[in-house]
Amino acid sequence: MVSLNHYLALSAILFAIGTTGVFLRRNMITVLLSIEIMLNAANLMLVAFGRHFGAVDGQIIVFFVVTVAAAEAAVGLAIVIALFRLRESLDPDAFTSLKW
Amino acid sequence: MGFDLPLFYLFAAVAVAASLLVIGQRSPIYSVMLLIASFVALAGLYVLLDAPFVAVIQIIIYAGAILVLFLFVVMLLNAPKESGGPWQRLAAGPRRLGAALGAVFAVELVWALWRVAALREPVAPAGMLPAEAIEPVRSIGQVLYTDYAFAFEVTSLLILVAMVGAVVLAKRHV
Numbered sequence: 001m002v003s004l005n006h007y008l009a010l011s012a013i014l015f016a017i018g019t020t021g022v023f024l025r026r027n028m029i030t031v032l033l034s035i036e037i038m039l040n041a042a043n044l045m046l047v048a049f050g051r052h053f054g055a056v057d058g059q060i061i062v063f064f065v066v067t068v069a070a071a072e073a074a075v076g077l078a079i080v081i082a083l084f085r086l087r088e089s090l091d092p093d094a095f096t097s098l099k100w
Numbered sequence: 101m102g103f104d105l106p107l108f109y110l111f112a113a114v115a116v117a118a119s120l121l122v123i124g125q126r127s128p129i130y131s132v133m134l135l136i137a138s139f140v141a142l143a144g145l146y147v148l149l150d151a152p153f154v155a156v157i158q159i160i161i162y163a164g165a166i167l168v169l170f171l172f173v174v175m176l177l178n179a180p181k182e183s184g185g186p187w188q189r190l191a192a193g194p195r196r197l198g199a200a201l202g203a204v205f206a207v208e209l210v211w212a213l214w215r216v217a218a219l220r221e222p223v224a225p226a227g228m229l230p231a232e233a234i235e236p237v238r239s240i241g242q243v244l245y246t247d248y249a250f251a252f253e254v255t256s257l258l259i260l261v262a263m264v265g266a267v268v269l270a271k272r273h274v
Contacts, residue, residue: 001104001105002104002105002108002148005213005214006108006112007145007149008213008214009210009213009214010112010115010116010145012206012209012210012212012213013116013206013209013210014115014116014119015209016202016203016205016206016209017116017119017120017123017202017206018119018123019202019205020123020198020199020201020202020203020205021122021123023198023199023201023202024123024195024198024199024202025123027128029128029131029170029173029174029177030122030123030125030128030131032170033122033128033131033132033135033170034122034123036135036162036166036167037119037122037123037135037138040138040139040142040162043142043154043158044142044145044146047146047149047151047154048149050151051149051150051151056236056239056240056243057243059151059153059154059236059240060240060243060244060248062154062157063154063157063240063244064248064251064255066157066158066161066162067255067258067259068255068258069162069166070161070165070166070259070262071258071259071261071262072262073166073169073170074169074262074263074265074266075262075265075266075269077169077170077173077266078265078266078267078269078270079269080173080177081173081176081177081269081270082269082270084177085272090177
């Protein structure tokens with residue numbers, strides 16, 4: 001029998017994978033993809049808790065998370081395109097003008 | 101009912117393996133493709149959780165719209181590999197530290213969630229679900245357009261702002 005803990009553990013593992021991706025990758029597109037993994041881990045936990053407590057509110061919040069993720073992807077990729085035009089690079093270490 | 105556990109482990113294994121390969125890839129195209137595989141496995145898990153609406157928007161919006169947008173940008177920028185060879189910008193020390201931090205974070209989260217004994221019961225034991233959960237999409241629509249109506253309208257404004265912002269940011273001469 002699948003318990004709620006199974007879903008929570010899977011969600012935690014996926015979230016940690018996304019965090020590790022943000023730590024390790026030197027490519028802005030892959031960093032954005034890692035953020036999508038983390039958003040999906042949160043979505044999985046919301047749906048699992050909603051199923052556990054028999055409420056649809058979890059699924060509705062997932063709907064809002066998906067719309068925010070779509071907006072975030074559109075703006076984030078536009079920034080990536082603008083930065084790539086500026087420096088011809090996707091490496092976040094290439095953009096250090098604001099670094100103290 | 102008996103197929104729940106094997107199906108869960110199948111989908112979970114696919115999701116975790118594909119996600120690990122996403123962050124292990126140097127080529128962004130393969131990363132995006134593997135992330136689609138991971139999201140399809142997650143959609144299977146949503147079906148197991150009796151959330152067909154979420155499973156469908158996962159496929160249509162995430163795999164169909166968001167990741168296709170990523171694919172467009174990867175092909176538009178024509179930057180197939182991370183610049184300067186594999187892992188070159190990140191020295192061995194910070195790389196190991198980052199991987200160790202990620203592993204510690206995973207263990208920490210799983211431990212914290214697993215030790216809650218109250219959550220060890222099966223997901224939604226029989227009789228716990230309200231009757232309207234049999235028609236999930238209808239009940240989602242009813243709650244979405246009544247209790248969450250204001251948030252729904254704000255979401256449309258958010259998407260408008262994101263649309264205008266993306267055009268302004270990506271335009272060559274503003």
